[in-house]
Amino acid sequence: MFGQFQQSQLRIEVDAPANIIGDSLLHSAQLRQWLFPQRFDTGLPERLHSGLTFSSSLGPLTIQHHVQLADSHCLRLLLSQGIDGYHEWYWGEGWVQSRLEGISLLPLNLSQTLNLLRLREFVARSPSS
Template sequence: MFGQFQHSVLRIELRATANQIRQVLVEPEALQRWWFAGWPTEDYAPLTPGKTVELWWGVLPILAQVRDLGSDCLRWRFSQGVDGFQTWYWGEGWVQVQLEAVSFLPLGMGQMWQLWQLRDYLQTQTQTQTRP
């Protein structure tokens, strides 16, 4: 793979429980609503270790495979347009994402955008759930 090695770790505080965060990180219907890099709309199967999903960033395909899935972490292995790993950790009111990959894409900016999308989606969900 050609490109530049990129490494970033970002953490954000959220108004959400650990269970709410886990739900939007591992349920395909929720991922389709906030994952900005073209989550496939036809795949509703739950994430499990070994599951592979083809994502798109514009015209660039990214093959994503779930490597590990726990109660408080999710680790992806990316290939094709991005070659590396992305790991999500979460707890009560926070989420952290770590990326180590080679690509021509500006992955740090994409990762920050992804966190903003996640935060906005969770805010919308929690506001909807608390309305009478």
């Protein structure tokens, strides 16, 4: 893989309970909404689960995701192709944390920051938050 090794950890406060944050990260329909215009494989199950492998793309960039762990407060994805590394999500009442490490030509910290802000905006608009 070409690129530079990068790592980033960010934690933000969100105005939502843990179950709403988790649903936004684990339910494929909700992922598609807040990560738009990123595209995901068709046929994804309703909920991400351990062992699942899928791809997402943004323009010409494709990233392969392998769900290593998916539970009520954690999502760990092993990444390949456009990013070789991993992405961990942890959440609780009113907060979400993202840890991203990998080799990529992309500015990972910038995309991670934008995704966290988009997630915070999405869960704040959720009807149950």
